[in-house]
Amino acid sequence: MASSNSILFYDLTRNAEGPARGAHSYNTLRTRLALNIKGIAYETVWITIADVESEAIKAGAQPTTERAGKPLYTVPFIVDPSTGRVVSDSPKIAVYLDEQYPDTPALGPSGSEAEKRTLERAERVFGSLRAVCLSRMWDTLPLRTQAYFHKLFGEEKVVQMITFVPEALPGSIDAALQALAEIEGEMGANSFLGGEKPCWADTFLTGVLWSLRIVLGNEDGTWKALVEARSGRWGAYMQEFEQRGWLKVL
Ligand SMILES: N[C@@H](CCC(=O)N[C@@H](CS)C(=O)NCC(=O)O)C(=O)O
Numbered sequence: 001m002a003s004s005n006s007i008l009f010y011d012l013t014r015n016a017e018g019p020a021r022g023a024h025s026y027n028t029l030r031t032r033l034a035l036n037i038k039g040i041a042y043e044t045v046w047i048t049i050a051d052v053e054s055e056a057i058k059a060g061a062q063p064t065t066e067r068a069g070k071p072l073y074t075v076p077f078i079v080d081p082s083t084g085r086v087v088s089d090s091p092k093i094a095v096y097l098d099e100q101y102p103d104t105p106a107l108g109p110s111g112s113e114a115e116k117r118t119l120e121r122a123e124r125v126f127g128s129l130r131a132v133c134l135s136r137m138w139d140t141l142p143l144r145t146q147a148y149f150h151k152l153f154g155e156e157k158v159v160q161m162i163t164f165v166p167e168a169l170p171g172s173i174d175a176a177l178q179a180l181a182e183i184e185g186e187m188g189a190n191s192f193l194g195g196e197k198p199c200w201a202d203t204f205l206t207g208v209l210w211s212l213r214i215v216l217g218n219e220d221g222t223w224k225a226l227v228e229a230r231s232g233r234w235g236a237y238m239q240e241f242e243q244r245g246w247l248k249v250l
Contacts, residue, residue, distance in 0.1 A: 006041040013046035014140045018248040021046045022140065024214050026126055030207035031076040031090050036246040037198055038104035042113055044250060047075070050148035061149055091092040096212050108200035114186060118193060118201040121179040126208045128175035132222060133215045136166035150158050159231060180226070180234060198241075206241055209234065219242040 009031065014022025021044070023029065035042045047055050056063070056073035063071030077088035080100065089097045091109050098106045109115060125134075136145070149158050183205065187193055193201040209226070216223040227235035239249050 005082045006043045007035065008045050008059075009035060009042045009079070010045045010052075010059070010061075010075045010077050010079075012045060012049055012052075012075055012145075014137070014138070014143065014145075015142055023249045024137065024211055025075070026207040026211035027074070027090060028076040029210050030203040031078070032094050032249065033127065033203040033206055033210070033241070034090075034245060035108055036201070036248060036250075037107065037244075038097055040097065040101055040102060040104060042078075043250060047082065048142050048148070050105045050144045051136050056153075060086045062086075073118045077096065078106075083174045091200070094203070105197060107198065107203060108194075109128075110200065115199075115201050118183055118186065119204050122185050122201075122205040124175045124179035125205075128179065129212060129216075131161070132169065132172060133165045133212065134162045137215050138162040160213040171221065175221055176226060177229050180229070184233060191237075206238070206247075209238055210247060212239075213238070214234065 002074070003175070005177075009028075011023055011028045011032065012025045014024055014150060014168075016022030023032065023044075045055070052075055053073040056075075056077055059077065059079050061073065061077035063081075064074045064195075065072045074088065076090055076093060077086065078093055078096075079086050080096075083100060085096065085100070087093045094107050097104070139151075153161065190196070192198045193205065198206075212226065213223055227238065
């Protein structure tokens with residue numbers, strides 16, 4: 001429930017109406033998951049990628065990296081009215097939430113080698129299907145977002161990025177399943193990567209899977225190929241989050 005002390009969580013919108021407003025970025029979904037798992041009150045400030053820099057500067061958020069020699073501001077970032085702190089970069093936000101809200105489930109990150117391997121593999125799951133997702137999502141993006149990408153990459157490159165070749169789909173699905181199999185190899189039969197409780201790597205992986213589910217849709221063949229593989233291993237994994245009410249968009 002939002003209150004005047006609710007954390008403000010900056011996320012990217014698509015053109016969607018309704019409370020979820022088209023949440024889709026796996027980078028921001030993992031912070032949303034962390035807030036949901038911890039049960040911390042927050043409200044979303046929906047912005048387009050074209051407005052990230054101006055909104056971050058207005059809020060007092062730090063850039064998280066550089067692009068072309070210039071500071072790059074990114075979402076997610078949060079403003080916590082109860083402390084006055086503004087935090088950007090999802091791993092730093094997770095650390096901040098653990099420290100500031102010690103009575104909530106701790107998530108990490110741990111910085112371990114196993115964790116690094118999982119994050120790389122989860123990135124690979126999304127990377128394998130990025131072109132499918134972009135081709136599906138492009139028309140739903142706000143015109144302001146489309147214009148931002150045209151300026152950033154050039155029209156020709158954008159056309160390349162959003163043109164998905166159907167013949168490439170089986171190979172893309174196989175590559176995503178391969179990365180998931182590698183994760184499963186380390187996870188075994190545990191409910192979560194964190195064992196019986198979720199950890200930072202779980203928010204990372206689930207952010208990716210949740211993003212794919214949102215963009216592709218529950219009934220999509222590619223999504224079904226992922227969740228039905230390995231006797232429904234990844235469908236069951238997502239259910240763990242669903243059942244606990246952690247896949248909600250406030
Ligand atoms: N390391 C950052 C990465 C976040 C990130 O890449 N966010 C993208 C949106 S999905 C962004 O804000 N990009 C701004 C831009 O490209 O101008 C984190 O984990 O929070």
